[in-house]
Amino acid sequence: MPNHTSLTPNSLPPNSLAPNTILLAGASGGIGSALLGELEKEYPQATILTISRRDLATDTGNHSHLTASLADPKSVGKVTEWLRQKPLPNWVINCCGTLHWLSHGQSHGKSHAPEKSLGQCTDDALLQSVATNVLTHLHLAQGFAPLIQRREPLTWVSLSAEVGSIEDNRLGGWYSYRMSKAALNMLVRNLAIEWARKVDHCRVVAVHPGTTDTPLSQPFQENIPAGKLYSPAQTAGRMVSVIRGLREEDHGKLLFWDGTPIPW
Template identity: 40%
Template structure:
């Protein structure tokens, strides 16, 4: 296996020399016949360099020697990307087309549950139009607009993964407790958008696998105010969550594209 190099250059700095891992002509790429991503060659991108995102990048660096791993986010990551800014997406799309060839794996971990006055609602009186809009912007629209921006950089002739972190509370069937209006609805919308994307890509990118992933309750800043009742056995470290999610993706192929899957590989009803 070739040596893995993780880029540590910020997007606002001049790009450095290309790693020997970069494939200038994807048509000549040769890799083992194994279908799981740990044996792929090319580039991987993790969007959202928080707890789970950074753990995913670290896990890929350790386990996928043929993939050059990139991270991106509005404040953290090797590249700057704001999913809520069209200009940022457009600039990043050009960067990906130039530098990330072939782009084999994209995992979007960006998500928003609480921020300032935006808090999970316990009753209808707490629902706020601005908070609904903000939750949908990042939790629902963000992953789809990321897919749109990156589509020109994705290979048609090679297997690839596009995955995004959803949440079990986004399941309409599984909603037994109510509350959390904005977050539930935004994650449900993300699921629908990814399902629709998977259907289109069956025609346009037939080797792509699109997956909505539920990581389980993980010890990150997103869950911190709400996990006091979670037993230790049900609370994952970011490293464990990342390991489990990569194991799930490694077993999936284009035939399973468009599904909503938990950290243990079990399907979640819509």
């Protein structure tokens, strides 16, 4: 049986969350690219490290990019070796995720839309959802884990989704997306417990960014209430604000875009 260890790390000293080095994965996506711009604006002196499946132009001397598919287990060693040559990140933000394809660039030979009923579920769709929504976060964590240091503050943020909340699920449907996001939430919870034992000052959270005007949400935007569809820039600004304001009691939780907790 697992040991029941306290989830809460030691208290953070004031201002210790201000990042010197930021690692941003999924940096070429809709939210990821907006976050990159927001982070560069808010923290111009910080070293920015980015990872994505596609090449990304680096316009400044303090921005370094790794092209890698984090869904591939071979990326674990690649990430570790790359990061060994860089300053240790004290903010890690992973924006990797998918809801449907091929319409936003994936090519598995078949298209996929969120399932409305059990009969629409397929193994291939579920496995692809897990690969993109869970393994990309697991592999990044595995690549980063050998480098963490007890006395270096660490903030880890995984972009998740409110629909991954089991308690909050009242509509059903979207089987593979909901299941994969619920699995991601459990990964984040496990990381929070393990890294609280290894790092004196850490914040490990999952964040729901809100419905953002990106290719991921475009097929479903006609049903979104007025004022509930946010621009990538608006979402990025909110996320940076949430990360900057993380408190001790937020560690190990799923948070809404305004920083309030969502039940697991």
